[in-house]
Amino acid sequence: MFDEIKVIGFDADDTLWVNETYFRDAEDAFAKLLSAYETPNKIDQELFRKELDNLDIYGYGVKGFMLSMVESALEISNGMVKPEMISEILKIGKDMINKPVEVLEGIPEVLESLSKKYKLIVLTKGDLLDQKRKLKKSNLSHFFHHIEVMTEKKEEDYSEVLNHLEIQPKEFLMIGNSLKSDVLPIINLRSNAVHIPFHTTWEHEKVSPQELENQKYLTLQSASELLTYL
């Protein structure tokens, strides 16, 4: 099935290590903080809308998320937010940045084994400093030949990176938790993808069932299962 593969690309957040869980926790803390002004559900919706509005200018990552929380707090409270709540929002964000990196189960063993047969690279979205720091904290850096932090993960972004690294689509396999960012654009490039779902997915990364119809990709329950195929 994967006979021609020479290079394997790994997504980072929620593929190599836990990430989305910390955003969910931060959103919960944010909703609790502003509970005097709105219901948790409404606060969640407003924050998500604000994140999407700001995505073009802030991009992905914790700093943009922090700025969107501050802006949402001002709006949700109708400009009545207390300064100590703003302090608390900054603290929530800084705590996220300073969290230890929790590598997902089986990942070091899988990378160890695959690195003997394939060239491994990381293709991740997010904040440059954040992602480099997480990679360092993860102790996984030495398995990878190249780390590419991308501002977006659309078809043209992958195409640019593969070209730049002189990788043929048919020789490439992408592994990640997001159908929208790690699987669909890769299949559209006639390359190969394996989907390994994480238990929680950011709303923005979700895709409709129609988009998945007749698409050819493998879904696995955990990274360890990769070793059966590769």
Added chain:
Amino acid sequence: MFDEIKVIGFDADDTLWVNETYFRDAEDAFAKLLSAYETPNKIDQELFRKELDNLDIYGYGVKGFMLSMVESALEISNGMVKPEMISEILKIGKDMINKPVEVLEGIPEVLESLSKKYKLIVLTKGDLLDQKRKLKKSNLSHFFHHIEVMTEKKEEDYSEVLNHLEIQPKEFLMIGNSLKSDVLPIINLRSNAVHIPFHTTWEHEKVSPQELENQKYLTLQSASELLTYL
């Protein structure tokens, strides 16, 4: 003098386009906003201290600067800052991100000319999305073979990039406005550097005269003068 040079690296902010001026303007606006609490001089000092404190976790770029302004405002006001001031801080930052890119005089002509004889690359610090956006807005992208956004510009960071791009130090010339980030680390690698000062320099980028003693690098008044040497 530069006979062996094959690849020329350009810093971006304040070398290709105006940047520091916008930060100075933002700092002035911030000091004005908080003038009820402190003198402009004290506010400036506090913000600078806060930026340095946060540099490790936020890195360089506008988003970190915005978060440092918010945090400083909370502290300078002793937790009394008004919500509309926080809104105004977010606006100052968003305006910075949305500013058009002002390419420095002579740059397009110099790049046009040099690109015929040398491989040109960009080596810049800062926020990934910010820098990619500025490069796009500048209409200078097509002159460059490679864009590297770096989290730091220390000796080891340059060494890593040059290795990765398979460039020999003696064949490389770095051009930039910062002695600390663009010139000294490059000279320490026994590579070549040209310093083109910009009229304003961030305090954090300044170096002591002692560090510059006996260092060999060329200082030019403008990019156009490069064509006399290259």
